[in-house]
Amino acid sequence: MAKFGTAEVYKEMGDMLNNDDEWLNKRGTKISYSMVYDYGEPVDKAFFTRFEAGRVTEVRELESRGNIDADFVISGSTDTWRGVLTKTVDPTVALTRGQLKVKGKMATLLKNMNAFKYVIEKMSQIPLD
Amino acid sequence: MTQQQQVDIGTDDPEISQFHYGRPEYQEDANPVFDRIRQKCPVARSELFGGFWMLSKYDDVLRAYQEPELFSSYPNPIPPNGIGSERPVIPVETDGPDHAKYRKILQPLFTVARLRPLEAKVLQHATELIDGIAARGECEFITEFAHVLPTRVFLDMMGWPIEDAPKFLEWTEKLMREPSPDPEESLQIKEETGLELIGYFAEELDRREELGPPQAGDDADFIDWLRSASFGGERPLTQFEILDCIFIILLAGLDTVQGVLGLSIEFLAKNPGYRRELIEHPERIDTAVEELLRWFAPVLPGRRLTRDVEIRGVPMKKDDRVMLLMGSACRDGDEFDEPLAVDFERSPNRHIAFGAGAHRCLGAFLARAELRIPIQEWLKRFPDYGIKEGTTVIHHLSAVRGVTEMYLDCR
Numbered sequence: 001m002a003k004f005g006t007a008e009v010y011k012e013m014g015d016m017l018n019n020d021d022e023w024l025n026k027r028g029t030k031i032s033y034s035m036v037y038d039y040g041e042p043v044d045k046a047f048f049t050r051f052e053a054g055r056v057t058e059v060r061e062l063e064s065r066g067n068i069d070a071d072f073v074i075s076g077s078t079d080t081w082r083g084v085l086t087k088t089v090d091p092t093v094a095l096t097r098g099q100l101k102v103k104g105k106m107a108t109l110l111k112n113m114n115a116f117k118y119v120i121e122k123m124s125q126i127p128l129d
Numbered sequence: 130m131t132q133q134q135q136v137d138i139g140t141d142d143p144e145i146s147q148f149h150y151g152r153p154e155y156q157e158d159a160n161p162v163f164d165r166i167r168q169k170c171p172v173a174r175s176e177l178f179g180g181f182w183m184l185s186k187y188d189d190v191l192r193a194y195q196e197p198e199l200f201s202s203y204p205n206p207i208p209p210n211g212i213g214s215e216r217p218v219i220p221v222e223t224d225g226p227d228h229a230k231y232r233k234i235l236q237p238l239f240t241v242a243r244l245r246p247l248e249a250k251v252l253q254h255a256t257e258l259i260d261g262i263a264a265r266g267e268c269e270f271i272t273e274f275a276h277v278l279p280t281r282v283f284l285d286m287m288g289w290p291i292e293d294a295p296k297f298l299e300w301t302e303k304l305m306r307e308p309s310p311d312p313e314e315s316l317q318i319k320e321e322t323g324l325e326l327i328g329y330f331a332e333e334l335d336r337r338e339e340l341g342p343p344q345a346g347d348d349a350d351f352i353d354w355l356r357s358a359s360f361g362g363e364r365p366l367t368q369f370e371i372l373d374c375i376f377i378i379l380l381a382g383l384d385t386v387q388g389v390l391g392l393s394i395e396f397l398a399k400n401p402g403y404r405r406e407l408i409e410h411p412e413r414i415d416t417a418v419e420e421l422l423r424w425f426a427p428v429l430p431g432r433r434l435t436r437d438v439e440i441r442g443v444p445m446k447k448d449d450r451v452m453l454l455m456g457s458a459c460r461d462g463d464e465f466d467e468p469l470a471v472d473f474e475r476s477p478n479r480h481i482a483f484g485a486g487a488h489r490c491l492g493a494f495l496a497r498a499e500l501r502i503p504i505q506e507w508l509k510r511f512p513d514y515g516i517k518e519g520t521t522v523i524h525h526l527s528a529v530r531g532v533t534e535m536y537l538d539c540r
Contacts, residue, residue: 090216092369093216095367096216096373097367097370098367098370106332106368107332107335110324110327110328110331111324111328
């Protein structure tokens with residue numbers, strides 16, 4: 001059980017992916033990026049994750065959102081993130097309609113969309129507190 | 130038995146009750162079954178893909194276009210199929226206020242004033258392609274002309290290099306046809322191809338982002354116009370929305386033009402009287418193009434009912450799927466005099482090949498130019514062309530109909 005709106009969710013995600021053969025050996029092999037998940041009010045926090053050839057090597061809550069150094073920053077309202085993690089909001093629709101906003105190279109994101117969708121799918125399996 | 134149950138919806142006719150445009154027997158010509166549906170049961174039902182209604186009369190199809198609050202555009206194809214997007218395709222699969230907002234953004238990009246300069250490009254590409262074909266005296270029209278021309282025009286419209294045309298031709302060919310006999314593999318290839326194509330667009334968007342803020346106003350090119358656009362005054366378009374818009378403009382303008390152009394050139398090859406008419410009366414080209422659009426009305430869109438409704442005594446339920454048989458509607462004798470005759474001087478000709486109402490094709494002006502100019506140039510250069518002896522023209526019918534392969538002797 002991970003507490004929604006905390007780094008626990010992303011640590012849990014890291015544990016799941018780092019023990020997932022399908023991810024490590026197939027789907028995630030090209031994923032070597034740093035990503036920040038930014039939550040609006042009331043959570044109002046941002047979480048940094050680093051992927052190296054699929055393996056999650058770093059997870060932490062950012063102390064400040066100024067000058068975020070990451071390949072991708074995905075930001076959304078608390079409600080949108082909750083919807084994505086509980087599968088009531090389709091992340092691709094949320095991205096299209098601006099409920100989730102992306103900063104970073106669109107071309108890279110799109111080329112790896114299936115891998116990123118797999119990560120979201122795994123995250124939605126995390127029991128939330 | 131109630132009166133409603135007595136209305137014939139084609140239940141006892143397997144050709145109607147098992148109709149779908151993907152079936153092999155309709156690939157060459159679906160008009161006989163369309164004509165029978167229209168005459169026998171204007172509102173018919175196919176039991177395939179969970180069941181769907183078919184509207185075959187002009188008035189009913191027009192109504193479906195004019196009442197989008199009843200006939201939702203999402204999802205459009207029956208069954209929903211993969212063209213590289215698993216979300217509603219913007220703007221063609223959006224409804225109501227959202228659709229109006231997207232349309233308001235896109236409309237200024239398709240005005241006559243903005244597109245008129247592309248006519249010179251259409252002529253230039255048509256001439257270049259014809260020159261190449263003339264040198265050999267023969268061609269396979271679809272791969273050498275009908276597919277290439279609208280692809281090049283799209284690249285011109287976007288301001289992208291014409292040298293990229295071969296990549297686009299390969300991508301769009303995979304997206305528009307069945308790239309594998311195995312449906313699952315076919316879908317996978319289409320999804321991968323869709324991502325490759327959108328990846329190309331995304332690289333261009335990334336490049337623009339690095340260059341800085343978009344140019345706004347009438348001088349903005351296609352992409353900067355979208356980057357500077359406002360969705361109903363609420364927010365800028367997201368990058369995904371911009372990508373969707375570019376994607377649909379490519380596909381919508383390509384398959385349809387390719388389809389009608391191929392079918393028209395085949396028609397003129399097989400009907401020398403009509404060919405002679407256009408050579409002797411070039412002033413008839415505009416009405417001829419309208420008649421060819423009516424005759425070949427190439428698209429078979431789908432709709433979803435938003436509430437229960439009764440059409441011609443047939444009760445339908447909310448969320449039922451409805452296929453609009455455009456090819457049938459444009460041959461309806463209640464709207465057109467002598468509907469089964471081709472008349473290059475037909476007037477009036479209120480065909481709905483471009484749809485109608487809120488979802489009417491935005492690119493109609495450009496599509497007409499991409500038919501009129503190549504047909505004129507083709508007839509000037511090859512007045513006696515014909516189907517190559519010993520070959521057969523192969524057609525296809527999907528959500529868009531057209532010619533798959535056509536070898537021509539070009540004289």
